[in-house]
Amino acid sequence: MLVTAAFIGPGTVTACASAGIGFGYALLWALVFATVATIILQNMAARVAIVTGQGLAEAILAAASSLPVRWAMAALIFAALGIGNSAYQAGNISGTAVGLSLLGVKSDALTQPVLALAIGVVAAALVIIGKPGWLEKLLIGLVLAMSLAFIGGLMVIDVDWSSAARGLLPALPADSLFTAIALIGTTVVPYNLFLHAASVRGQFSSDRQGIAAASLDTAVSVTLGGLLSMAIVIMGAATSALPSAGAGPLDEVALRLEAMFGSPARIVFALGLVGAGFSSALTAPLATGYVLAEMMGGSSDPERRTRIFKRTALAVIAIGTAFAVLAVNPVELILIAQSANGLLLPILAAFLLWVASRRQSLGSFANGPLANLAGGSVVLVCTLLGLRLILRAAGVWP
Structure with missing residues (x-):
């Protein structure tokens, strides 16, 4: 559930709400993938890790x-996590503040920095x-609150389920590639790979039964997160x-829901946004x-590791809070960062695939042919999407 709490943040709400408002149901397939x-x-x-x-x-x-x-890998990991998460943290805190404001907490120009x-x-x-x-x-409590808010919200709105089903078929409407990569980047989050590995050590036994239990835990939690994203x-x-209500994607959907179904719909969505923002405001620095x-x-030095852990986490919170207090608009930053995540993902996923295939360290638990095929397919698709985005930005791809 830590993974779900981490990737369902304001960045996810922003990317998913932008996809729905801009392209309807057409990009649901990207979230399935x-x-x-x-x-x-x-x-x-x-x-x-286990x-x-x-x-x-x-x-x-x-x-x-x-x-x-080793130095090159360390630099890439630091860039993907240290720098990226500091940027995301501003969006996490700002998104939580927006959610609170939609619940009725006053957030004019004077109080918004104080709230952040x-x-x-x-x-x-x-x-x-x-x-x-x-x-x-x-x-976990915040994830369950998000689930009730976002999935429960589908019960009070009119959904064209036949159009939603067609959105499960891969297609890229005009100008949707950036958003599709952002949807992938906001779900397959590189820092979640490291957070998950750190959190499962000692929780599961390093035998077949423990690995199976960890796999079930992952499948249930991530599937729930995917359903939440699709609901948004x-x-x-x-x-x-x-x-348009003239607002950013973080609160545009809430204001439109209120126009259609009254203030209870806005409040339900706002509760989900608060849960999304604050859970990610904890998991990104962790x-x-x-x-x-x-x-x-x-x-061999647990005390040193603990000091570095807490100082790093506090530094990420401080940087994100500073940007949020200065009222830097996080929406464009979040979408760009999510797309950057989508571009970095193939490299980090390739590293993971390599490590998970090494029998020297994993023995019989190393990837078999099927796992390598599945992992390689993920890396390939992410690489092709990222390459197409780069070529389009350079004017080479129409």
């Missing part, structure tokens, strides 16, 4: 054949004093005939702290 790809990759990350007893960053760096390769600062302070306090067990319970797209599509602690903490 992204959900299946997430299950495949998260299973590999969990298996590597069998080796290492975090994913540790396993990747340990498998590097030379120092230059308060959210950042609460997140920092939970990281400092929180225990892993009850932090996980809090995040469907909400956006169901309101797309209404004129994931970054885990990874930096793995890479710099030293395996």
